[in-house]
Amino acid sequence: MDTQYYDDIIIGGGKAGKTLAPALVAHGRKTALVEGSLNMIGGSCINIACIPTKTLVASADIANSVRQGAAYGIKTAPPTVDFAAVIERKRAVVEGMRAMNLNNLEKSLGENLIIGIARFVSSKVIEVTTVQGTSRLLTAERLFINTGTRPSIPPVPGLSDIGYLTSESIMELDHLPEHLIVLGSGYIGLEFAQMFRRFGCRVTVIGQSEQILSHQDPDIAIAVQTLLEREGIEFLLKTKLTRVERSVNGIVLDLQVAQDPRRLSGSHLLVAVGRVPTTESLNLAAAGVATNTRGFILVNERLETNIRGIWALGDINGGPQYTHISLDNYRIVKANLIDGGNRHTGDRPVPSCLFIDPELAHVGLTETEARQKGYSIRVAKIDVSAVPRARTLSRTEGLMKAIVNAETNHILGCSLLCHEAGEVISTVQMVMQAQMPYTVLRDGVLTHPTMTEGLNILFSQL
Secondary structure (H helix, E strand, O other): OOEEEEEEEEEOOOHHHHHHHHHHHHOOOOEEEEEOOHHHOOOHHHHOOHHHHHHHHHHHHHHHHHHOHHHHOOOOOOOOOOHHHHHHHHHHHHHHHHHHHHHHHHHHHHHHEEEEEEEEEEOOEEEEEEOOOOEEEEEEEEEEEOOOEEEOOOOOOOHHHOOOEOOOHHHHOOOOOOEEEEEOOOHHHHHHHHHHHHOOOEEEEEOOOOOOOOOOOHHHHHHHHHHHHHOOOEEEOOEEEEEEEEOOOOEEEEEEEOOEEEEEEEOEEEEOOOEEEOOOOOOHHHHOOOEOOOOOEOOOOOOEOOOOOEEEOHHHHOOOOOHHHHHHHHHHHHHHHOOOOOOOHHHOOOEEEEOOOOEEEEEEOOHHHHHHOOOOEEEEEEEHHHOHHHHHHOOOOOEEEEEEEOOOOEEEEEEEEEOOHHHHHHHHHHHHHOOOEOHHHHHOOOOOOOOOOHHHHHHOOO
């Protein structure tokens, strides 16, 4: 079989890969991008993650706003959710963005956009099996792995027999569940829990830990759980799923709830217990690329693997699984390989946002983490009801919390459970990134009335 030569090969067209490919081409490098499916052009974010889920969240928020109209002096009939139309709207958004990405890649790469499954033959050679079933060998001086992750499925007896849902398949349902059981109390599980509750479903969340959002401080996790319980979402924590079986009306789960056996019936089960790397088809052993015990590719702060000339970008390298991290991975590689820079992953505060309502945004250390690291800290915390803009919107539920280094006055971390938290957290992040003291936010002249003005109030507590 003839081998085609490239300067660079990118395996997987997620945020990092699809952005890096045109940059390499513009730099004069002969570049190929291998993507497994035309339905995944643009990566997970566009097709099965951020974009479709947030599109559905928006529909759920509209349904909730209509229900709450009387509180704003607007009387309406209770909403009727046309779930088929909700799904079609999601598909239209996804297909539009996928088409835009395909157009951009075809313009940049032409025939070097290759649809097929790649596996390593050696450290610099891959075999690609195309959708037509043909095979071709490609070799390059440099290779970049950007194949992402897939839903993790635990080895629970009976699970494979019942037709469970994942974060991907649940977005293709043709009807609303009567009673959705969510296995997992992290970001993915909670977003779908509130979403489907607002669509009118009964929802029960099962969590194995003592609290939801196990990486957050207890006060934040309790506040989020309280908000969701007020909407009618049920929680079973310290709970282990031991067996699943199908019943006449749906499914039955055998549980251990704090050591006590319990049976729970529902119509649908969503498995949302995290994601695992899609490395099994890559044959990384042939390339000598090292992985950790969970299969994620090991990289250094410059995103280089243990094999010279191979990088791993995005979720596949075991870092924070956010699109904005994948984008910054691209920027690091571009800076180091094209722009003559020396960037690395160790100098970036990483924001996150849980897109429930109100949103939970976070950057930096939690209070627990700061104490574990031995910092001398001061903690500021306010109820969102103290923010004038929240009152005008009748969005007064939630809290704002900041952790500050008592010796330097630098912000170590911040958690915001409030309306538009995902937008407001960026202001905190910029102050942290610039290494300015918290007093910049305490004393800054911020527009009134806005949610960002709440930072004046929060940091004045220190």
